Amino acid sequence: MSATLYERIGGEAAVNAAVELFYRKVLNDYRINRFFNNTDMDTQLAKQKAFFTMAFGGPNNYTGQDMRNAHARLVKMGLAEEHFNAVMEHLGATMVELNVPADLIAEAAAIAESTRKDVLGK
Amino acid sequence: MYTLTVDQKRYSCLENESVLDVLVRENVNLSYACKKGTCHSCLVRSIDIKPPKPAQAGLKNTLINQNYFLACQCYPLQDMHIKLPNQSEFYRMGTVTVNTLLNRNTMLLVIAFEDAFEFNAGQFVNLQRSDGLTRSYSIANVPQESNQLEFHIRRLPGGKFSSWLHDEIRIGDSIAVSEPRGHCFYLPERREQGLLLVGTGTGLAPLAGILTDALRHGHAGPIHLFHGSRHFEDLYRIDEMQQLAAQHANFHYMPCLSGNPVPDGFSAGRVNDVALSHFSDLKDWRIFLCGHPEMVNQMKKMTFLKGASMADIYTDAFIVSST
Ligand SMILES: Cc1cc2nc3c(=O)[nH]c(=O)nc-3n(C[C@H](O)[C@H](O)[C@H](O)COP(=O)(O)OP(=O)(O)OC[C@H]3O[C@@H](n4cnc5c(N)ncnc54)[C@H](O)[C@@H]3O)c2cc1C
Numbered sequence: 001m002s003a004t005l006y007e008r009i010g011g012e013a014a015v016n017a018a019v020e021l022f023y024r025k026v027l028n029d030y031r032i033n034r035f036f037n038n039t040d041m042d043t044q045l046a047k048q049k050a051f052f053t054m055a056f057g058g059p060n061n062y063t064g065q066d067m068r069n070a071h072a073r074l075v076k077m078g079l080a081e082e083h084f085n086a087v088m089e090h091l092g093a094t095m096v097e098l099n100v101p102a103d104l105i106a107e108a109a110a111i112a113e114s115t116r117k118d119v120l121g122k
Numbered sequence: 123m124y125t126l127t128v129d130q131k132r133y134s135c136l137e138n139e140s141v142l143d144v145l146v147r148e149n150v151n152l153s154y155a156c157k158k159g160t161c162h163s164c165l166v167r168s169i170d171i172k173p174p175k176p177a178q179a180g181l182k183n184t185l186i187n188q189n190y191f192l193a194c195q196c197y198p199l200q201d202m203h204i205k206l207p208n209q210s211e212f213y214r215m216g217t218v219t220v221n222t223l224l225n226r227n228t229m230l231l232v233i234a235f236e237d238a239f240e241f242n243a244g245q246f247v248n249l250q251r252s253d254g255l256t257r258s259y260s261i262a263n264v265p266q267e268s269n270q271l272e273f274h275i276r277r278l279p280g281g282k283f284s285s286w287l288h289d290e291i292r293i294g295d296s297i298a299v300s301e302p303r304g305h306c307f308y309l310p311e312r313r314e315q316g317l318l319l320v321g322t323g324t325g326l327a328p329l330a331g332i333l334t335d336a337l338r339h340g341h342a343g344p345i346h347l348f349h350g351s352r353h354f355e356d357l358y359r360i361d362e363m364q365q366l367a368a369q370h371a372n373f374h375y376m377p378c379l380s381g382n383p384v385p386d387g388f389s390a391g392r393v394n395d396v397a398l399s400h401f402s403d404l405k406d407w408r409i410f411l412c413g414h415p416e417m418v419n420q421m422k423k424m425t426f427l428k429g430a431s432m433a434d435i436y437t438d439a440f441i442v443s444s445t
């Protein structure tokens with residue numbers, strides 16, 4: 001089987017379905033919403049799309065260094081393990097809500113998990 | 123190899139080059155950042171042809187409709203004429219034909235042109251005084267044969283441009299008007315969709331245009347307009363809106379007052395709170411928010427959290443510049 005996770009999960013349509021569900025969860029979560037509050041919502045949503053494309057193993061060319069740079073400002077604001085865990089929670093819950101099969105959820109979660117050190121600037 | 127024309131200058135676009143690659147190579151001044159289609163910094167507009175589809179992925183409908191695209195995601199399939207956001211604007215001269223008061227501090231200003239002025243109801247233009255002072259004002263009417271633009275101008279205490287319009291402009295004066303701008307307008311699609319229109323003060327101007335446009339396109343879904351201000355004396359067009367509501371079963375109008383007193387037929391409270399409390403769920407609604415920047419930003423978030431899709435939320439924040 002050669003289809004990528006991104007293709008099996010449903011490609012861009014899956015990203016589009018996931019991103020708003022996810023973003024509502026994030027904005028409603030007092031533990032982490034302060035990180036998302038000061039930028040324009042349209043821009044922010046486009047960035048969440050990049051987040052999902054990446055977690056779904058889709059076409060993007062973000063390097064580990066890009067992830068460090070993108071989140072450096074947040075690390076200065078105190079971004080830490082518990083916040084990363086909260087995002088992982090919402091990522092999982094969003095996919096469950098969209099009836100993504102458990103094995104694909106696990107694959108996507110593993111990809112997101114692999115960025116932990118870079119996102120947290122460790 | 124295709125030719126890109128920007129502001130009269132022509133550049134060659136080589137194979138596998140994006141529009142952004144060409145502009146960067148040629149040192150054309152355009153802001154950009156991610157080069158991945160994520161940040162939308164390099165948004166530009168095609169003047170003549172429809173840009174390639176992938177270059178418009180993720181853009182709002184009203185931007186796509188006006189041939190906006192992301193330079194970093196655009197691999198041309200033919201020659202293109204491109205307009206950059208910082209390119210100097212084209213102004214036309216219009217003549218003031220009406221300047222009457224709508225209420226104690228809001229003026230109805232009508233500017234007429236010799237030729238047709240193309241725009242979408244709800245867009246705004248920049249008005250410019252002869253000394254160069256420039257401000258944005260929303261168009262309150264719909265495109266029509268009479269070649270006129272209607273504006274609602276609120277007098278800000280000590281405001282340079284609004285005071286000038288209120289105190290000095292006379293019928294017959296000419297004034298410079300930019301091309302129409304902005305992407306907060308109605309597109310005649312999904313006619314069954316509910317429309318929620320929320321505005322403060324002269325935020326009614328673009329909303330009135332959008333409302334008229336939707337009604338004349340026979341929009342079938344429910345349309346709710348909430349117009350708010352602090353005092354009764356600062357609202358306007360109340361009778362007209364009530365009349366429209368009486369004529370159109372699907373149109374509902376609610377004037378809101380955040381101060382006292384609150385007469386019968388008006389809702390007490392801030393317009394955003396009143397509007398939100400009306401709906402338990404805004405899934406599949408199309409939202410238009412115009413006026414006070416704080417109201418607009420807060421409502422953008424709240425309507426999204428109540429289920430509206432971000433692609434369906436259109437906004438015009440009347441940001442007052444401090445220059
Ligand atoms: C997209 C867009 C559309 C717009 N559409 C309209 C429209 O349809 N109708 C309309 O009337 N305006 C509209 N505006 C606002 C308009 O462009 C001007 O900003 C406004 O008329 C004030 O300009 P001014 O030169 O009179 O004030 P300025 O000389 O710029 O002075 C404003 C000063 O007043 C202060 N100030 C800010 N808010 C207030 C307040 N509420 N009360 C008192 N002082 C304040 C500011 O700090 C600033 O120093 C729009 C703005 C934008 C961005």
Ligand code: HEM
Pocket residue numbers: 032035036039047048050051054055062070071074079083084085087088112113115116119156160
């Ligand atoms: C789980 C792994 C994560 C991945 C794969 C990821 C991925 C991304 C990507 C691809 C971007 C866009 C970068 C750009 O082009 O600008 C981004 C931006 C962003 N991320 Fe993450 N992210 C992760 C975790 C987090 C966490 C834990 C938070 C905060 C709680 C967070 C908050 C943000 C914010 C606020 C932005 C926008 C930054 C800005 O203002 O430009 N992310 N992320």
